[in-house]
Amino acid sequence: xxxxxxxxxxxxxxxxxxxxxxxxxxxxxxxxxxxxxxxxxxxxxxxxxxxxxxxxxxxxxxxxxxxxxxxxxxxxxxxxxxxxxxxxxxxxxxxxxxxxxxxxxxxxxxxxxxxxxxxxxxxxxxxxxxxxxxxxxxxxxxxxxxxxxxxxxxxxxxxxxxxxxxxxxxxxxxxxxxxxxxxxxxxxxxxxxxxxxxxxxxxxxxxxxxxxxxxxxxxxxxxxxxxxxxxxxxxxxxxxxxxxxxxxxxxxxxxxxxxxxxxxxxxxxxxxxxxxxxxxxxxxxxxxxxxxxxxxxxxxxxxxxxxxxxxxxxxx
Amino acid sequence: xxxxxxxxxxxxxxxxxxxxxxxxxxxxxxxxxxxxxxxxxxxxxxxxxxxxxxxxxxxxxxxxxxxxxxxxxxxxxxxxxxxxxxxxxxxxxxxxxxxxxxxxxxxxxxxxxxxxxxxxxxxxxxxxxxxxxxxxxxxxxxxxxxxxxxxxxxxxxxxxxxxxxxxxxxxxxxxxxxxxxxxxxxxxxxxxxxxxxxxxxxxxxxxxxxxxxxxxxxxxxxxxxxxxxxxxxxxxxxxxxxxxxxxxxxxxxxxxxxx
Ligand SMILES: Nc1ncnc2c1ncn2[C@@H]1O[C@H](COP(=O)(O)OP(=O)(O)OP(=O)(O)O)[C@@H](O)[C@H]1O
Ligand SMILES: [Mg+2]
Numbered sequence: 001x002x003x004x005x006x007x008x009x010x011x012x013x014x015x016x017x018x019x020x021x022x023x024x025x026x027x028x029x030x031x032x033x034x035x036x037x038x039x040x041x042x043x044x045x046x047x048x049x050x051x052x053x054x055x056x057x058x059x060x061x062x063x064x065x066x067x068x069x070x071x072x073x074x075x076x077x078x079x080x081x082x083x084x085x086x087x088x089x090x091x092x093x094x095x096x097x098x099x100x101x102x103x104x105x106x107x108x109x110x111x112x113x114x115x116x117x118x119x120x121x122x123x124x125x126x127x128x129x130x131x132x133x134x135x136x137x138x139x140x141x142x143x144x145x146x147x148x149x150x151x152x153x154x155x156x157x158x159x160x161x162x163x164x165x166x167x168x169x170x171x172x173x174x175x176x177x178x179x180x181x182x183x184x185x186x187x188x189x190x191x192x193x194x195x196x197x198x199x200x201x202x203x204x205x206x207x208x209x210x211x212x213x214x215x216x217x218x219x220x221x222x223x224x225x226x227x228x229x230x231x232x233x234x235x236x237x238x239x240x241x242x243x244x245x246x247x248x249x250x251x252x253x254x255x256x257x258x259x260x261x262x263x264x265x266x267x268x269x270x271x272x273x274x275x276x277x278x279x280x281x282x283x284x285x286x287x288x289x290x291x292x293x294x295x296x297x298x299x300x301x302x303x304x305x306x307x308x309x310x311x312x313x314x315x316x
Numbered sequence: 317x318x319x320x321x322x323x324x325x326x327x328x329x330x331x332x333x334x335x336x337x338x339x340x341x342x343x344x345x346x347x348x349x350x351x352x353x354x355x356x357x358x359x360x361x362x363x364x365x366x367x368x369x370x371x372x373x374x375x376x377x378x379x380x381x382x383x384x385x386x387x388x389x390x391x392x393x394x395x396x397x398x399x400x401x402x403x404x405x406x407x408x409x410x411x412x413x414x415x416x417x418x419x420x421x422x423x424x425x426x427x428x429x430x431x432x433x434x435x436x437x438x439x440x441x442x443x444x445x446x447x448x449x450x451x452x453x454x455x456x457x458x459x460x461x462x463x464x465x466x467x468x469x470x471x472x473x474x475x476x477x478x479x480x481x482x483x484x485x486x487x488x489x490x491x492x493x494x495x496x497x498x499x500x501x502x503x504x505x506x507x508x509x510x511x512x513x514x515x516x517x518x519x520x521x522x523x524x525x526x527x528x529x530x531x532x533x534x535x536x537x538x539x540x541x542x543x544x545x546x547x548x549x550x551x552x553x554x555x556x557x558x559x560x561x562x563x564x565x566x567x568x569x570x571x572x573x574x575x
Binding site: 203 | 367372397398399402404409411413415425428475479482
């Protein structure tokens with residue numbers, strides 16, 4: 001009796017083999033997909049490094065009005081980081097708030113409509129945002145420039161305000177509007193996936209809705225929110241047209257984000273100069289692309305590290 | 317302090333689906349009331365309507381009246397948040413907050429109640445709650461570790477500790493011992509005995525011996541037929557229920573010939 005049962009069991013296990021083969025095939029397939037991504041990344045990096053090397057080491061005339069590669073790239077890096085920082089500072093609270101409103105506060109039909117409209121925003125091409133930002137939004141933001149200068153002028157980033165509102169600050173706001181939809185969509189998605197069990201645990205203790213959000217929703221959503229911010233940040237760092245069209249770029253060194261004269265961001269600088277560049281200037285631009293690549297990586301790592309730190313502190 | 321609960325003609329709905337029909341019963345203060353009955357007959361639903369947790373499910377609503385110490389629970393002027401602060405609940409499945417430490421889990425409710433806790437006060441609450449839930453000796457050296465790192469039964473006791481830490485006036489427990497070993501079960505039963513001198517307790521259980529051991533009154537719920545709403549079949553003092561029940565179906569269920 002027992003022997004037949006066990007031999008039947010072995011037989012059945014043998015029959016299961018083919019599906020395991022399918023399992024292995026699938027594992028290979030997804031592994032290959034992952035490798036392809038890695039390979040692409042490495043290929044881009046190698047291209048940038050090889051082609052850009054000349055750009056980092058050519059004669060000082062190439063870097064006019066500066067004299068060295070570091071002198072040339074430095075203001076661009078600062079601009080890139082400043083514009084992205086402005087975009088994040090504005091977009092993160094806004095998108096988290098809107099996402100929470102959609103997932104936990106708004107009545108259902110309204111929430112669905114709002115979510116749809118925000119997803120539509122993500123589909124607007126960046127040139128359109130650039131046009132709108134430079135022609136229209138800038139004038140409306142001019143008073144904000146004045147206000148920042150009057151009240152926070154002691155900070156070096158709020159120097160002489162731009163008279164027409166076209167500044168790195170406005171570019172940052174346009175970037176914020178551009179990255180808001182993707183950040184909202186991702187936050188909303190993770191907020192909605194909060195386990196009911198944990199929401200009810202908070203509610204049963206007598207939590208108000210906001211307390212429930214703090215106890216159950218935000219801790220659950222944390223890593224997803226960070227991912228969303230990383231995607232938004234990546235887009236802000238690499239965005240070209242919106243910045244190129246809002247900003248009258250000047251090759252100077254300044255921290256002032258509300259003035260008329262600001263250097264372009266790295267990406268905008270490439271877009272603005274690629275057409276009329278000499279071969280030396282071309283490889284210089286590629287070298288700046290390499291720097292952008294590295295900056296993006298570093299910023300991503302730094303942000304993940306900061307976000308993961310407090311989680312690790314609890315875990316250990 | 318402890319409160320009695322009067323339920324009259326209560327219908328409980330999930331959207332259009334009538335889950336529990338026409339319940340009338342009285343939960344006496346400073347006593348233990350057990351809800352028994354087959355799976356799916358609406359015990360959890362009934363329990364959740366007692367602290368207004370039922371309505372957090374979209375579309376869920378109740379009709380009828382529940383009166384807690386003279387105050388109508390579903391009166392529009394009553395704030396469900398305030399209700400839940402006084403009527404604590406332990407869920408059928410353990411649900412500690414996954415990112416909080418054991419320590420913070422126990423204090424979660426006390427911190428909601430807004431009062432700033434001194435460190436020594438907080439330590440005292442944590443220790444006494446965990447002791448009463450029979451968990452202290454197992455976790456006292458790792459209070460800073462996440463609550464999710466505990467076994468299922470430990471998590472359930474952590475949730476019990478969290479619920480009693482705020483000293484609710486009524487405690488609702490939905491099968492609190494279903495994941496526990498006999499030792500912890502007996503500790504929880506001791507806790508229930510101890511708590512009932514001050515609080516009102518309602519417990520759902522599938523364990524007849526447990527109902528007989530801990531409760532003063534027992535409510536037997538059943539489905540009239542498959543697909544029909546659940547209803548209260550019999551509500552009597554536990555001693556009578558387990559010796560000479562009024563309804564034949566109660567006797568059948570209790571003696572295990574049914575369900
Ligand atoms: N969230 C819900 N939405 C819709 N129907 C539900 C929901 N929760 C429970 N029900 C239904 O309500 C009825 C009663 O369920 P309930 O969970 O109260 O049963 P129970 O007596 O607690 O069962 P068990 O002993 O298995 O825990 C069941 O028919 C169930 O399908
Ligand atoms: Mg249940």
